[in-house]
Amino acid sequence: MPENDLGQANRRTVKRLLFLVAGMFGFVFALVPLYSVFCDITGLNGKTADGPARAVVVEPDLSRTVMVEFLASVNEDMPWDFRPVRVRMEVHPGKMYRTSFVARNRTGQAMVGQAIPSVTPGIAASHFKKTECFCFTEQKFEAGEERDMPLLFMVDTELPEEIEEVTLAYTFFDKNKLLN
Template sequence: MTENKKLLGKLIVIAAVMFGFAYALNPFYRQICEALGINVLTQKDGTAAYDQNTQVDKTRNVTIEFDGNAQGPWRFRPTQASMSVHPGELNTVLYEVVNTQPREMNAQAIPSYAPQNATPFFMKVECFCFKQQTLKPNEARQMPVVFYIDPKLPREVKTITLSYTFFEVGGGLVKTAAN
């Protein structure tokens, strides 16, 4: 019977070590990705380093429409509704956010594209969406998105909508007397 108890003890220790290793793997993986400049979310998002040899296709224009949605107590919007660009040309658009709260807030922006088949051709070189933003109480900030459209974009795509949803990360629920 004591042999069974020893074996059970060893199995429990092994299971606990495996659980601890699995629990620590996510932050460890995130630190490795940050150190190497790898970010899975932005890679799926069509993010790439701008290649200076990219050919600009001046034979066509693509209209880029900008949209901003706020999921939280702030104002969030692009500073312009749209722009006409040539594929391969480097462009910049600004988004403006205003924290309307008397407290510091952490936020993250998640992009989406329409039509979806344009996503792999929308290449962001710099974007506030790459990391969380910390906004001081009542702070207003303009944040750039530097991008280009890959010249391999199918010719039938004439308009792309870039939309961001800006939401609070980590939540800062204010307790009231009712709570």
């Protein structure tokens, strides 16, 4: 093969590879909003509402109970302690309950954290209503500060009957690292 033809073949290959890399980048960039839309439509991923639910008076279903489990974790970059006060609660759908979580900044400097909630099974997320939650706003902790953070919630009476256990998990992130 003449050298000129080899150069053209190489340039053509490089162009194809660059086009492929650009296409892959665009595909990955588009996945985040597409995944959010997919989760909103299907109820997967256990995303709960970003803000407080409207307080609605409903008749509690006292004939039924749902076990709610609470989990707490911190991102690997978050030097805080974080735990639920109660690990499990048996609740009646439609009735409001109060519990809390405790967080402590173990560092010698002020930090801002943000708790991100998730509900399992994912289909239960739309039926888990929080009217008061520390996850609605960022939490600023002074050096060494420990705080009790309340959660006021209700499991909707429309939760499918076959769901007998719901897990509410929070992960605390360093707000400054979330923004970077």
